[in-house]
Amino acid sequence: MRRREFITLLGGAAVAWPLSARAQQSPKKYRIAIVSPAFPVGEMREGADNPQYVALFGELRRLGYVEGHNLVAERYSAEGRSERYVPLADEVTRTKPDLIVAASTPLVRALKDATDSIPIVGTMADPTAYGVVTSVARPGGNVTGVSVEAGLEIWAKRLQILREIIPKSARVGFIGSRVTWDGLVTLATRHAIPAIYTSREFAEVGGLMSYGANLRDISRQVGAYTGRILKGAKPVDLPVVQPTKFEFVINLQTARALRLEVPPTLLARADEVIE
Numbered sequence: 001m002r003r004r005e006f007i008t009l010l011g012g013a014a015v016a017w018p019l020s021a022r023a024q025q026s027p028k029k030y031r032i033a034i035v036s037p038a039f040p041v042g043e044m045r046e047g048a049d050n051p052q053y054v055a056l057f058g059e060l061r062r063l064g065y066v067e068g069h070n071l072v073a074e075r076y077s078a079e080g081r082s083e084r085y086v087p088l089a090d091e092v093t094r095t096k097p098d099l100i101v102a103a104s105t106p107l108v109r110a111l112k113d114a115t116d117s118i119p120i121v122g123t124m125a126d127p128t129a130y131g132v133v134t135s136v137a138r139p140g141g142n143v144t145g146v147s148v149e150a151g152l153e154i155w156a157k158r159l160q161i162l163r164e165i166i167p168k169s170a171r172v173g174f175i176g177s178r179v180t181w182d183g184l185v186t187l188a189t190r191h192a193i194p195a196i197y198t199s200r201e202f203a204e205v206g207g208l209m210s211y212g213a214n215l216r217d218i219s220r221q222v223g224a225y226t227g228r229i230l231k232g233a234k235p236v237d238l239p240v241v242q243p244t245k246f247e248f249v250i251n252l253q254t255a256r257a258l259r260l261e262v263p264p265t266l267l268a269r270a271d272e273v274i275e
Contacts, residue, residue: 027070030230033092034075035102035111037082041075051201055216056101059223065230082106089114099229101222105130112143119235121225123218125149127240136240144235146221147242148198148213154246158211161248162196164266165209165255194258203249203274208258213243247271 034044034053043050046057046067057067065071076092078084089110092100100120102108108122109130122145127133134140136147184202197203197210221241229235251274255262267273 029070029072030065030099031072031074031097032226032230033095033097033100034073035088035092035100035107036075036077037085037104037107038080039077040079041077044073044075044077051216052219055219056223056226059220060227063223063227065227078107085110086113093118099226101226105132108132108143108145112141116142118142119144119229121145121222121229121235123148123222124240133240136242139236139238139240142235144225144238144240146218146225147240148215148218149243154212157246158196158198161209161211161266162194165260165262166194192258194260200247200249200272203251203254206251206254208251208254208260210247210249212246214245214247217245218243249274 034056036044039050039053042048044053046054046061048054057073060066060071067073074095074097076088078088085107089107092111093115097118100111100118101122102111102120103123105122105124105127108120108124108127109132111120111122112132120143122132122143124130124132124145124147126149127139127143127145127147128135132143184197184207194208197207198212199215200210200212201215203210225238225241228238248270249272250262250267250270252262253274
């Protein structure tokens with residue numbers, strides 16, 4: 001090789017190397033929107049105390065998506081007001097994120113109505129009843145995710161458990177909350193109402209009992225689906241995941257405060273007893 005050609009080649013390589021190095025140092029950034037029906041945006045972080053979002057971001061980190069490195073997360077909350085679902089959905093979709101992570105079936109439905117192109121990974125109760133997906137096996141659109149329920153049978157199971165601890169009860173009510181775990185629990189405690197809740201988080205903050213899917217596991221599954229879609233998978237090809245395991249948790253401190261005697265057979269069936 002001639003000296004001039006060698007110097008030209010060497011100079012070209014010297015220019016190309018920094019460009020290549022800079023490209024490797026600047027990974028592609030993915031932008032996702034995280035939308036909650038009630039939780040404050042400050043809780044929707046990996047470093048916060050909310051176990052659901054700790055699990056979500058932990059799974060994303062495991063898959064190689066790290067906020068501040070190659071992931072940008074924009075957070076939104078309806079602050080417990082269902083009338084904000086539609087305008088919030090419009091606000092989120094206008095920003096055109098790569099993907100939307102959302103919770104609660106009505107909120108996911110509002111987001112689906114606002115866009116048919118942005119992938120949505122939702123935590124939902126009954127997505128088929130709300131028309132969010134065509135079927136659990138074949139969602140048929142831009143929405144997939146995880147269901148936290150397994151049909152009406154799980155509500156019958158909760159009622160059965162509640163009747164075991166208060167067998168002489170004549171009336172049973174249903175309380176729906178637009179706020180966070182401790183807000184529903186506070187209402188029941190204030191009026192000394194024995195109650196069973198849908199997830200262990202309620203029992204952990206003072207609720208009497210809970211029976212339902214593990215929300216940390218569900219959040220990890222949401223993170224797994226988010227990672228798969230960012231890698232190129234389509235929501236239509238990802239069936240809605242249904243829980244197969246349900247936890248039964250009893251808060252014995254609350255039972256004592258309510259002067260309730262928990263049958264030994266019920267204690268024996270509990271996955272966890274909070275002393």
